[in-house]
Amino acid sequence: MRRLTRIAPLCAAATLAAAPAAAEEEIGARLAIELNTARSVESGCELSFLATNGHDGDVEAAVFEAVLFDTEGRVERLTLLDFGTLPAGRPRVRQFVLPETTCEALGEVLFNGATDCAAGDLGPGACTAGLELRSRTEIGVIG
Template sequence: MLPASAQDDLGARLSIELNQTESRDAGCTLSFLVQNGHPADVTRAVFETVLFDAAGQVERLTLFDFGTLPAGRPRVRQFVVPDAMCEDLGRVLINGAETCEAEGLSADACTRDLRLDSRVGIEVIG
């Protein structure tokens, strides 16, 4: 669990951080740290995601299914981008929520005040 000060900073929103990348034979593995600051679980979160190459051109549009995001608990989700090298990616755009299911939360719970960050050389925007 995050320290109280980090939880307070998160507020009632989702936070998605690109935490690590790794190029493998199968493609580029993107590891995201996700925190749900809402008072209720998000039972399913699927984000439309656009990957850009280092030159700023769209490399592909895909859906990342983050699954269940329990309230107040961090989760790590990994996605393999087939036939891609992490070194060739320059930016990740969270284009919106394809699916956001959360009992007792508003319909925009996955996108309202979404906090995005990156610990690697690939920018994350939304």
């Protein structure tokens, strides 16, 4: 049995110079997370997510339990994706390398819930209530 591991973002402070139109649209009072790219790197599969916080306040910490499924629908592993701080109204890019995994072998990512959501007055449900998930890759994203 594989252990649940926490994957910290590679580029915690990375932002988009010119945010895609989807990130600029009014998303309402919720988080929107898009799997923007998936590329194979020497150490595994690098997933780049675009996260936008549509709430009126910052989310100081957002950690999601993710279930990775292979292309045949079998659970490959559970992991924690640490999105860090998500400021209100500002898109952020977070990159994660999944070690010993090829992008071609991934079929879907399930956001199984938030294990940590520090959102001040917004409350702990700010990370999951109305969470909008999408993908621009061949890998599906569900929640």
